[in-house]
Amino acid sequence: xxxxxxxxxxxxxxxxxxxxxxxxxxxxxxxxxxxxxxxxxxxxxxxxxxxxxxxxxxxxxxxxxxxxxxxxxxxxxxxxxxxxxxxxxxxxxxxxxxxxxxxxxxxxxxxxxxxxxxxxxxxxxxxxxxxxxxxxxxxxxxxxxxxxxxxxxxxxxxxxxxxxxxxxxxxxxxxxxxxxxxxxxxxxxxxxxxxxxxxxxxxxxxxxxxxxxxxxxxxxxxxxxxxxxxxxxxxxxxxxxxxxxxxxxxxxxxx
Numbered sequence: 001x002x003x004x005x006x007x008x009x010x011x012x013x014x015x016x017x018x019x020x021x022x023x024x025x026x027x028x029x030x031x032x033x034x035x036x037x038x039x040x041x042x043x044x045x046x047x048x049x050x051x052x053x054x055x056x057x058x059x060x061x062x063x064x065x066x067x068x069x070x071x072x073x074x075x076x077x078x079x080x081x082x083x084x085x086x087x088x089x090x091x092x093x094x095x096x097x098x099x100x101x102x103x104x105x106x107x108x109x110x111x112x113x114x115x116x117x118x119x120x121x122x123x124x125x126x127x128x129x130x131x132x133x134x135x136x137x138x139x140x141x142x143x144x145x146x147x148x149x150x151x152x153x154x155x156x157x158x159x160x161x162x163x164x165x166x167x168x169x170x171x172x173x174x175x176x177x178x179x180x181x182x183x184x185x186x187x188x189x190x191x192x193x194x195x196x197x198x199x200x201x202x203x204x205x206x207x208x209x210x211x212x213x214x215x216x217x218x219x220x221x222x223x224x225x226x227x228x229x230x231x232x233x234x235x236x237x238x239x240x241x242x243x244x245x246x247x248x249x250x251x252x253x254x255x
Contacts, residue, residue, distance in 0.1 A: 004021045004022065004056075004057050005021065005022050005054060005055070005056055005057075006019065006020075006021050006054070006055040006057060007019070007020050007021070007022065007032065007039065007051055007053075007054055007072075008051070008052050008053035008054075008055075009040060009049040009050060009051055009052065009210075010049055010050060010052050011047050011048065011049045011050075011117060011119075011120075012115075012117050012126075012128075014115065014127075014128050014155065014157060014161065015117065015126065016155075017052060017053075018040060018042060018049060018070050019070070020040075020070045020071075020072060020243075021057075022072075023087075026130040032050065032054070033051065033054070034051050034053065034054060035050065035051065036050070036051045036075065037049065037050050037051075037075070037076040037080075037081065037251055038051065038069070038072050038073070038074065038075050039072070039075075039080060039120070040070060040072055040073065040074055040075045041070070041071045041073055042069060042070045042071075042151075043069050044119075044124065044151075045119055045120075045121045045123050045124060045151075046073070046078055046119070046120050046121040047119055047121070048076050048081070048083075048084040048120040048218055049119045050069050074183050078240055080120070083120070084120055087118040087119075087120070087122065088117060088118050092118065093115065093116050096116040096118075096127070096148070096211070097113050097114070097115065097116050097127075097168055097195065098111045098164060099144070100116065100127050100129075100140075100144060100149060101113045103140055103143045103144060103147070104129075104137075104140055107137075107139055107140050107143070108136060109131075109135055109140060110131055110132060110133075110135065111129045111131040111135060112129060112130050112131070113127055113128070113129045114128045114129060114130060114162075115127070116128070120151070123151055123179075124150055124151045124152070124153060125148050125150050125151075125152055125153075126152075126153045126154075126155055127144070127152070127153070127154050127155065127226060128155050128157065129154060129155070129156055129157075130156065130157055130158070131156060131157070134156075137154050140154075141154065155191065156227075159213060159214065160178070160210075160212050160214050160217075162212070162214040163176060163178060163210070163211060167210075168211050169227050170210070170211065171211075175178070176210070176211065176216060176223070177218065178217050180212070189220075190215040190216070190217060190220045191215075192215070194215070194219040194220060194223055195208060195215075195219065197223060197226055197227065197230075198219065198222070198226045200219075
């Protein structure tokens with residue numbers, strides 16, 4: 001059976017990753033490793049992205065079907081890296097963020113613009129922002145498009161992702177796990193069902209809440225371990241307990 005390699009690639013830690021699968025038969029990019037930078041073409045355009053995860057699979061999956069429109073053109077060279085650094089130098093990012101904040105304020109939009117990214121092909125600008133709820137930013141996108149003369153995309157993140165990207169100190173005194181080893185994007189949706197699964201209701205919601213004000217990511221991180229323990233746990237022998245109680249009572253009565 002022919003195996004496939006699933007590559008997860010990203011231009012920015014906060015942006016949604018590209019996912020592409022390459023068959024082992026092709027032998028293309030077989031030496032790619034985490035941290036390598038490549039030039040990638042997608043529907044949106046051409047980007048310089050970094051390999052953030054690699055997974056080997058025995059056969060293609062639904063994940064691989066989504067990658068048909070994504071192509072790795074080649075490994076990035078020094079000129080490519082210099083170009084990307086020039087496009088996204090600090091003064092360009094600060095200027096873009098300042099313009100976006102100004103236009104958002106004029107439109108009275110309750111949002112905080114945090115970062116920006118200029119695509120490698122020069123055709124797009126992506127703005128990172130946070131807001132308390134979903135907002136209609138269609139007019140803002142038109143304003144930005146007229147200002148930068150490029151395609152505009154707005155990328156919203158929640159409070160959990162903000163702390164994952166910015167970092168902070170957890171109750172243990174160390175850097176937050178979502179910043180230190182979860183890649184700044186967390187694990188996924190953390191729900192109260194996890195508290196019941198792990199029998200932690202007695203702890204109180206305050207002890208299970210992170211500095212972001214949401215349930216701690218470790219609940220989801222440790223869920224698989226708890227499920228394995230529950231599955232392998234031997235059931236209690238209720239019959240033995242019931243029989244032992246009357247026996248002790250009879251012995252007391254005999255005395």
